[in-house]
Amino acid sequence: MESLGIDVKLLLGQIVNFTILFVLLSIFLYKPIAKLLEDRRKTIAKGLDDAKKIEENLAQSEANTRAELEKAKKDARAMLDEATKIAGEQKKKIIEEAEYQSDRIIESAKQEAKLAKDNVVSEAKKELADVLVLALDKIVGSGLSEAEKKKLRDKAIGDL
Numbered sequence: 001m002e003s004l005g006i007d008v009k010l011l012l013g014q015i016v017n018f019t020i021l022f023v024l025l026s027i028f029l030y031k032p033i034a035k036l037l038e039d040r041r042k043t044i045a046k047g048l049d050d051a052k053k054i055e056e057n058l059a060q061s062e063a064n065t066r067a068e069l070e071k072a073k074k075d076a077r078a079m080l081d082e083a084t085k086i087a088g089e090q091k092k093k094i095i096e097e098a099e100y101q102s103d104r105i106i107e108s109a110k111q112e113a114k115l116a117k118d119n120v121v122s123e124a125k126k127e128l129a130d131v132l133v134l135a136l137d138k139i140v141g142s143g144l145s146e147a148e149k150k151k152l153r154d155k156a157i158g159d160l
Helices: 008-140 146-159
Strands: none
Touching: 008 146
């Protein structure tokens, strides 16, 4: 090989040096860099998985929030309907109570008016009877006894 200009000893020395350098570099440089790159790849993959999980959780949370909101709206509508129904019933009850009270007041007023009228009529009859007795007493003279005056008064009241 010397004819080609290759020194075998030097070539062997370079092969041995290259092999030693290759082994040393692979042990001290290649393996740590490969391990570092693998760790970095795992970290990135874990980050992507975590991002996917977070995205799924976010979507689930949004769905749950929408469902809760719809449920709250439905409950609010039901409560509003119930309150409206109760208000209507109370309104009806209040109107019925007011009508009952007004009827009672009107009936009481009628009874009081009738009683007042009866009292006035009774008083008027008594007054009229007294006037009749006085008139008869004047016409007939003082010849009527108290018993006859009372009898005439009662008869006049009865006739009125």
